[in-house]
Amino acid sequence: MNQQDFAYLADVLRRRSGLMLTEKKTHLVESRLVPVMRRFGFRDVGSLLKELHYGHEALVQAVIEAMTTNDSSFFRDRKTFEEFRDIVLPTLMVDRAESKHLRIWCAACAAGQEPYSVAMILEDFKLLAKGWTITLIATDINSQMITRAQEGLYSQFEVQRGLPIRRLVGNFMQEGTNWRISDSLRRMVTFRTFNLLDSFGWLPDLDVIFCRNVLMYFDHKTRLSVFDRIGDVLAQDGALLVGPAELVSGLTIGYAPSEGAPGLYYKTEPVPLHRRAAGQRLDRIPA
């Protein structure tokens, strides 16, 4: 892939998905494009990139999906789930005792391990049995990942990364060498393909947002925009959970870290519009 092709691909990805490519990743990019090239019948990566110029939507989506990193595991970054279980959920159960309604969004759910981990914790609290309504939405830009997540079928290798054995036998059914998530957990989650650059207008007001290990692939401006729009849909006392290595404070003025709980953020007081920097309230990154 020559420099010009790489620059063009990087530009398409940044505009359409927020993903950043650096030239250090040229070989990785080429190897990820090979299956797309074969699927669409191109002779080489160069021909594929030429076709991208014509805005062939299915091809653009396939290229974006090929470039996304989908590595995940159940209860990934255990500390985050402990914070959700021990801090976030008990507080919300008090604060929402009247409405008995919890609304949670996993913003980049890959093959579903994160929302199903959340669902398992919710089931530990027996919220549904106690009459609570749970809205658990899980999205990802990669439609193939969403299909996998909806199927809820995981390999033996996948269920051994982060999932305690008692949870495996209690929440999954064995199908040959694979394991399928139980119907009750699967029904708890609503999956949808969604690009974080698009409007958040369809989302309800949310009590908890998991947005982990995705914004690190975005440029600064896109990260700002996503955090800002998360602020628009997150309840004033809602919780934002990001990856332990991802910093929110310093990046945007709307959040404060929770002391002693890495990756857990709460909204600060509403920020008057005049204090917001221009360009921080974008509904969509301009092309």
Place this chain on the structure above:
Amino acid sequence: MKTCLVVDDSRVIRKIACRILQDLSYETEEAENGIMALESCRRRMPDVILLDWQMPQMTGIEFLRALRSEASGHHPVVVFCTTENDVVHITEALGAGADEYIMKPFDREIIEAKFAEVGLVMAQR
């Protein structure tokens, strides 16, 4: 340094497991069946036991029942590591006192994740 007893009738499996565990800063010992494992435990109780199921002379589940019935005051963590990968075996192992269960084939990542589940190593993920 924590100690781990690797119980498996396959020399190759023992070697692979020991290498991974040593890399995770464990001192390792080996036994090729349940009887040898019990003798090893009576000499020196390890912190954790990585245990195969099907072995000659004394199987893993027989060893586990014998171990848990001994009034030594020690309660080492027992992690099964076996090709018996069905719910019936897993449930039986948990009922007999196993703490975790690894379904073969395994790699370093799985051992690390499972040991993290029972508080033996810091979770890396």
